[in-house]
Amino acid sequence: MDKQCDLKLSGIDSMIRLISAAILSVLFSSSAIIFSGCKTTSMSSKGSDHGKEIVLRLEPGPDNPRNSEGDFITLKNGRILFIYSHFAGASGGDFGNAYLASRYSDNKGKTWSQIDEKVVGQEGDMNVMSVSILRLQNGEIALFYARKNTASDCIPMMRTSTDEAKTWSDAIQCITDRKEYFVLNNNRVIQLKNGRLLMPVSLHISPGGVWGPSSAKGTIYCYLSDDNGRTWRYDREVPNPEDVILQEPGVIELKSGDIFMFMRTGEGVQYVSYSKDKGETWSPASPGNIISPRSPASIARIPSTDDLLLVWNKNGTDQKRTPFNIAVSKDEGKTWDHFKTLEDDPDGWYCYTAIHFTKKDVLLGHCAGNRAKGTGLAVTQITKLDLDWIYK
Secondary structure, three states: OHHHHHHHHHHHHHHHHHHHHHHHHHHHHOOOOEEOOEEEEOOOEEOOOOOEEEEEEEEOEOOEOOEEEEEEEEOOOOOEEEEEEEEEOOOOOOOOEEEEEEEEEOOOOOOOOOOOEEEEOOOOOOEEEEEEEEEOOOOOEEEEEEEEEEOOEEEEEEEEEOOOOOOOOOOEEOOOOOOOEEEOOOOOOEEOOOOOEEEEEEEEOOOOOOOOOOOOOOEEEEEEEOOOOOOOEOOOOOOOOOOOOOEEEEEEEOOOOOEEEEEEOOOOEEEEEEEOOOOOOOOOOEEEEEEOOOOOOEEEEOOOOOOEEEEEOOOOOOOOOOOEEEEEEOOOOOOOEEEEEEEOOOOEEEEEEEEEEOOOEEEEEEEEEEHHHOOOOOOEEEEEEEHHHHHO
């Protein structure tokens, strides 16, 4: 009897050891992987009604003080590529060193690769950053980014790929008529139905000819290309009769064929302008209906419904980039509904959002740091939203 009990206890003891080993194995295999200082966290943090899921966070780490401002592209094999600004060295400021790195997903954004792949090295004396990726109508992929040499020399660049992002062409300088400090946000370049490319930029010139503080007023332009990005031009600047601070413009083509431009300001609201001639000329900038701090908004068209999706900070406080909100417009931006709050940390810093759609979901690549912890723009997060949930 005692021997049988010993055998039973021995079996139980072995089973416990096996279970413990399995648990430890799972814990170690799912821990964050560090590559070139970039701390990766793969997450599955769903909202209360299972419509929101955080699928990737790129935290700062050793020799990697910031990860930010990216964009997505879906390749022909179904893989989704996310290219973002990977800062290296000691500084995570806009004048720090950075190159472009990528992660990918082979399951429609549910999980992501754990190791960076370098896409464009630090060809600027300071950095390369602020990515826009676009599938051109000719099938090529266009990659746009800002090449920054000095505080008075920041120019948008473009590369193209004919082999689904395996290799890239030499860089084309998009603005050649002047060499000054132009801001092109991430996820901003669009192609119109007629094939024209629009690149909205903000020119910043302060005393001494260098970039000024975040409160600096920009002059807004929209550069155009009718030859798939080989050459670019502009007609005239966006009129600013109220002489307010205008920054970080974005554009979207409306069903009417008009172009809707929205701009960050310090007036507690996004300012807007419209073009009826495909971006050649623009109406005077005026207050729109999107309450907003001095923080960029992002707008994209939902393919399955043809509505507009807005992602922004729904508050009129000049210095806060929280909460993090979405809304839908069914009338081309005249009104907004289906409001939802995605993040509401009072110290959160949610901005520079890239919007990308799959068949059933939308992926948001955005900054998601914490100002109180000093990581405001240092953390990039990919949030996956169920499209049906957005409309509930």
